[in-house]
Amino acid sequence: MILPICLALLAIVAFFVFYYYNLYKQKYLRLIGKVTADSKAISELPPRDWKSHDLHSLRSKGDPLADATIAHIFSDIQDVKVVNNLFKLLTSDDMTLPDDVHPAIKKYFEESAILPEWTNRELMSFGHEYYLSQGILVGMLLFYKSLPECYTAGNGAAVLLRTTLLNDRSPNLDKLSDRLALTGTFIYKAMMPGSMEPKGEGIVSTQKIRLIHAASRYFILNRNKGTSEQWDTEKLGIPVNQEDMAGTLMAFSALVLEGLEILGVKMTTAERESYIHAWRVIGHIMGVENELLPINANDALNLGHAIIDDQMAPSEAGKALTESLLNFCEKKAPWFVSRDFHKSMLRFLMGDKLADMLGVNPVAKEHSQKFIGFIKWYVSVRQILSQYFFWTFFLRSVDKVLLKLSYEYLSKKSSKDIHFQLPKDPVTRA
Numbered sequence: 356m357i358l359p360i361c362l363a364l365l366a367i368v369a370f371f372v373f374y375y376y377n378l379y380k381q382k383y384l385r386l387i388g389k390v391t392a393d394s395k396a397i398s399e400l401p402p403r404d405w406k407s408h409d410l411h412s413l414r415s416k417g418d419p420l421a422d423a424t425i426a427h428i429f430s431d432i433q434d435v436k437v438v439n440n441l442f443k444l445l446t447s448d449d450m451t452l453p454d455d456v457h458p459a460i461k462k463y464f465e466e467s468a469i470l471p472e473w474t475n476r477e478l479m480s481f482g483h484e485y486y487l488s489q490g491i492l493v494g495m496l497l498f499y500k501s502l503p504e505c506y507t508a509g510n511g512a513a514v515l516l517r518t519t520l521l522n523d524r525s526p527n528l529d530k531l532s533d534r535l536a537l538t539g540t541f542i543y544k545a546m547m548p549g550s551m552e553p554k555g556e557g558i559v560s561t562q563k564i565r566l567i568h569a570a571s572r573y574f575i576l577n578r579n580k581g582t583s584e585q586w587d588t589e590k591l592g593i594p595v596n597q598e599d600m601a602g603t604l605m606a607f608s609a610l611v612l613e614g615l616e617i618l619g620v621k622m623t624t625a626e627r628e629s630y631i632h633a634w635r636v637i638g639h640i641m642g643v644e645n646e647l648l649p650i651n652a653n654d655a656l657n658l659g660h661a662i663i664d665d666q667m668a669p670s671e672a673g674k675a676l677t678e679s680l681l682n683f684c685e686k687k688a689p690w691f692v693s694r695d696f697h698k699s700m701l702r703f704l705m706g707d708k709l710a711d712m713l714g715v716n717p718v719a720k721e722h723s724q725k726f727i728g729f730i731k732w733y734v735s736v737r738q739i740l741s742q743y744f745f746w747t748f749f750l751r752s753v754d755k756v757l758l759k760l761s762y763e764y765l766s767k768k769s770s771k772d773i774h775f776q777l778p779k780d781p782v783t784r785a
Contacts, residue, residue, distance in 0.1 A: 379748050386484070387625060389477040394628035397478075402654035405661035413601070414510070414592025418642035421569035424463040429573065431457070442570065445563045446537060460566075467562050470551065471639045475632060479551060482633030485626045486546040488741070488751060489615060490758040492734070493546075496614040497539060498684055499697070500704040501606040506676045507709050508602060509668030514594045516672040517575055517586075535683050542607060543762045545637050561640040568595040568642070598662060601638075601647040605659030608634035609649070613656060614704050619734045627652040669712045677713040687764070699723040700730070 428441070441457070452464060486493060506512045541560050544550060550557025575594040579585045586594065608631055615622065631652045638648050649655035684697045695718045702710040702717065717723075740746040 379751070380744060383484070383747075386477060386481050390475075390481045390625050390629055393475060393478055394625040397628050397632070397651045398624050398653070400650050400654070402649075402651065402657050405658045406664070408661070410598050410662060410665045411592075413598035413644075413647070414596045415588075416597040416644070417572055417593050417595075418565065418569055418597075418600075420463065420467060421565050421642055422572060424459050424566065425569040425573045427459040428457055431459070442567070445567055463566065464559075464562055467565065467640060467642075468554070468558050470636060471645075474636055478629045478632045479636055480548065480629075481625060482629035482631070483546055483548040483550065484751075485630050486633070487548060487754055487758070488747075489620065490543075490546075490754055491761070492615060492618065492620070493542070493611055494539065494758075494761060495700070495730075496611050496704065497542065497607070498535075498680060499700040500614045501610055502535070502538070502680060503677055503701055503705055503713055503715075504610060504663060504709060505603060505606050506673040506680075507663060507668075507712055508599070508666035509670035509673060510591045510666060511599045511602065512670050512672035512676055513591060514571070514575065514599065515676055517594075535680065540762055543758060546633060547758070551633075551636060557637070558640060561637055565640070565642045568600070571595050597644055597647060598666070600641065600643050601658065602662040602666070604634060604638045604641065604643055605649070605655055605662065609652065609655035609659040612652060613659075617704060619731050619738070621738060631655050667709075667712070673712070674714040677715060681715075695719075695722050696726045699726045703727050 441460070444453070444456075452461060506515070541564055544560040545557040547557065549555060550560075552558075572594045575586050576588070592598070612622065612627060612630060628651055631649060634655075635648045639645070647658070649658055681694065681697055681701075685694050688697070698715055699718045699722065701715055703723070705713075707717075718726075737750065740750060
C-alpha cells in the first residue's frame with residue numbers, strides 16, 4: 356500500500372518538475388533570442404575615456420528631485436519623532452506607503468518610479484536572470500570587493516562613516532552592521548526577476564535608498580554649522596554627490612563582473628551587457644545623472660576604475676569601515692568560516708595595494724591559497740553543470756531558495772531594527 360502511494364507522489368512531483376522545466380526553458384530561450392542581437396550591438400559601442408573627464412566637478416552636484424523633497428519635508432515638519440517615523444518607513448520592508456504619508460513623499464514616489472525611455476525590458480529581465488544565477492557569488496563579492504573598494508575613496512568613506520553615526524558615537528560601530536544588512540537586502544530586492552515591474556520591490560527599494568541619500572546630504576550639510584566640525588564642502592564636496600553615487604553604482608555592477616571574472620566565471624556578451632543594463636536602470640531611479648550611466652560593460656568598468664583612481668586615498672574612516680565590515684562578515688558567517696578567510700578573499704579580489712590601504716593584513720600563504728582554491732573549485736563545478744539546461748534550471752531553483760534564505764538571514768539583525776534616526780536637534784547638535 357505504501358509503495359503505490361510513494362510512486363504516485365513521485366509521479367506527481369516529476370510531472371510538475373517537467374512542466375515547470377519546459378515552461379522555464381521556453382521563456383529563457385525566447386528571452387535570449389531577443390537580447391542576443393541587442394547586447395552585441397551595445398557591446399560594440401566605444402567606451403568613453405573617463406580618466407580625461409572632470410570627475411571632480413561632479414562632487415558639487417546632488418540630486419535635485421530628492422533634495423527638494425527632503426528640504427520641503429523639513430521646512431514643513433518640526434516634530435523629530437514624526438521625521439524618525441518617516442525614516443523607519445524608508446528602512447522597513449513595507450513596499451506600500453501609508454495613507455497619511457506627507458504629500459511631498461507621495462509625489463516623490465510617483466515621479467521617481469518612472470523607468471527611463473531607453474529601458475530595454477528584455478535586456479533588463481535577462482540581467483535579473485543572470486543575477487539570480489550568480490547571486491551567491493555576487494553577495495560574496497559585495498562584501499569582499501564592492502564595498503571595501505568604495506572605502507578606498509577617502510572622501511566617500513568620511514561620508515559613509517558620518518551618515519551611519521549620526522546618532523551613535525559608540526566605539527563598536529554596531530549601526531554600520533545594520534547599514535551593511537540594508538545594502539545587501541537592497542541589492543537582492545533590486546535585482547531579483549520581476550523587481551522592476553510597476554510598484555515592484557526593486558523600484559520601491561531604490562526610491563527609498565535615494566531618499567536616504569538625500570537626507571544624509573541635508574543633515575551633514577546643516578549639522579554643526581559655524582563649528583570646527585562643520586562639513587567641508589570645498590575639500591570633500593557635497594555628501595553623497597554624483598561621483599559618489601556613480602562610483603557606488605559601478606561597484607555593484609561593473610566591479611562585480613570584474614570579480615566574477617577573477618573567480619573564473621565565464622560570461623557571454625548577453626550576460627555581461629544585460630547585467631550592466633539592469634543596473635543602469637537602477638542608477639536612473641537612484642538619481643544618477645544620465646551622462647554618468649555607462650553605455651556598456653566596458654564603459655562601466657572604465658568609469659568604475661576612473662572614480663577609484665580619482666578618489667583613492669588612505670583614511671581612518673576607510674579603515675574603520677573595513678574593520679566593521681570584517682566584524683560583520685565574521686558575525687554573520689557560519690562558525691567554520693574564519694576571519695582569515697574573509698581577509699584572504701578581500702585581498703585576492705581587491706588586490707594588495709587597496710587592501711593595504713584599508714589596513715587588511717596578509718594571511719599565511721598556505722591558508723590563503725586553500726581558501727581561494729575552494730572558491731574556484733566551486734565556480735568550476737558550477738560552470739560545468741551550467742552547460743546542461745536541466746542543471747541550469749535546477750541550479751536556478753536552488754539559488755532562488757538560497758538567496759531568499761540569505762536575505763532573511765541578513766534581516767535578522769543584532770539590533771532591533773535597521774534604522775536611520777536623527778538627533779534630537781539634527782541641525783545644531785554636535
